Amino acid sequence: MATSAAPTAAGTEHSATGSAATLLTADDVAKTYRTRRREVTALRGLSLDIGAGEFVALVGRSGCGKSTLLRLLSGLLPATAGQIRVAGQPIDGPPRQARCVFQDYAQSLLPWKTVAGNVRFGLRHAYEPAEGGHDELVAHYLGLVGLGHAADRYPWELSGGMQQRAAIARALAARPQLLFMDEAFSGVDALSRAKLQDVLLHAWAEEGLTVVFVTHDIDEAVYLADRVVVLHPEGRGVLADVRTGLPRPRGQLTTRESPEFLHHRRELLHLVLDGEDSGE
Numbered sequence: 001m002a003t004s005a006a007p008t009a010a011g012t013e014h015s016a017t018g019s020a021a022t023l024l025t026a027d028d029v030a031k032t033y034r035t036r037r038r039e040v041t042a043l044r045g046l047s048l049d050i051g052a053g054e055f056v057a058l059v060g061r062s063g064c065g066k067s068t069l070l071r072l073l074s075g076l077l078p079a080t081a082g083q084i085r086v087a088g089q090p091i092d093g094p095p096r097q098a099r100c101v102f103q104d105y106a107q108s109l110l111p112w113k114t115v116a117g118n119v120r121f122g123l124r125h126a127y128e129p130a131e132g133g134h135d136e137l138v139a140h141y142l143g144l145v146g147l148g149h150a151a152d153r154y155p156w157e158l159s160g161g162m163q164q165r166a167a168i169a170r171a172l173a174a175r176p177q178l179l180f181m182d183e184a185f186s187g188v189d190a191l192s193r194a195k196l197q198d199v200l201l202h203a204w205a206e207e208g209l210t211v212v213f214v215t216h217d218i219d220e221a222v223y224l225a226d227r228v229v230v231l232h233p234e235g236r237g238v239l240a241d242v243r244t245g246l247p248r249p250r251g252q253l254t255t256r257e258s259p260e261f262l263h264h265r266r267e268l269l270h271l272v273l274d275g276e277d278s279g280e
């Protein structure tokens with residue numbers, strides 16, 4: 001299945017079909033919300049393939065359907081039309097190989113459990129059982145997100161950024177293939193956000209994950225992802241599928257100051273603001 005594509009700009013592949021085996025497919029998907037008083041078609045005609053191991057950011061104007069798409073892809077919402085498949089299988093609920101991390105970290109952790117207890121909870125509900133003892137694995141995932149020193153603390157004793165790290169560690173402990181994140185870093189201060197971005201990049205590389213990341217922040221999308229999918233402002237599928245491919249490993253200063261970063265940032269801002277290609 002072809003991925004929707006926008007007109008091509010210099011230096012950018014807009015039709016981004018990855019070389020990795022396809023893990024996640026949305027095929028001509030639509031979602032209409034029906035309430036007693038009205039119907040809202042949030043998305044229609046959306047097709048997208050995501051390869052195993054890709055880091056994909058979803059961006060677009062407010063209300064264009066980013067969260068709706070993430071909920072459809074993660075099986076939290078049923079599609080009104082079309083089909084979502086994970087590893088070739090149509091889904092009718094959250095797939096076992098997926099985990100989600102949302103913006104509201106305060107509600108995602110179990111407040112009566114320590115940080116280590118929350119991660120242990122993730123382990124007990126793992127998609128793939130891991131080799132090794134639980135203590136060792138808890139230490140591994142806490143180390144991965146830089147929370148080794150906070151294992152015995154409770155969520156309410158942590159800063160927002162630390163709580164979100166704990167939520168990521170718990171999601172990773174379930175050893176998912178797919179990690180869905182919806183504005184996951186929007187609720188923390190700028191410095192914590194930058195640290196969380198680097199924690200996520202490290203975890204993605206170490207664990208061989210496929211990440212689908214919704215954000216309002218174009219800079220964040222370009223910094224994190226290899227592919228930035230821009231949704232049409234009126235919910236009419238994919239407006240552009242931009243393969244950015246900035247070199248890795250990335251650095252908050254080196255990457256963000258590079259000409260390639262600035263080029264893609266400008267191009268994507270134009271697409272989101274104007275809903276059309278920049279023609280550069």
Ligand SMILES: Nc1ncnc2c1ncn2[C@@H]1O[C@H](COP(=O)(O)OP(=O)(O)OP(=O)(O)O)[C@@H](O)[C@H]1O
Nearest residue numbers: 033034040042060061062063064065066067068069
């Ligand atoms: N539960 C719902 N019931 C009715 N309409 C809804 C519901 N959830 C979302 N919508 C509508 O669907 C459209 C897409 O919403 P969605 O939250 O997916 O967009 P978004 O791009 O994530 O927005 P934002 O960037 O502001 O978070 C909007 O018009 C929204 O009002």
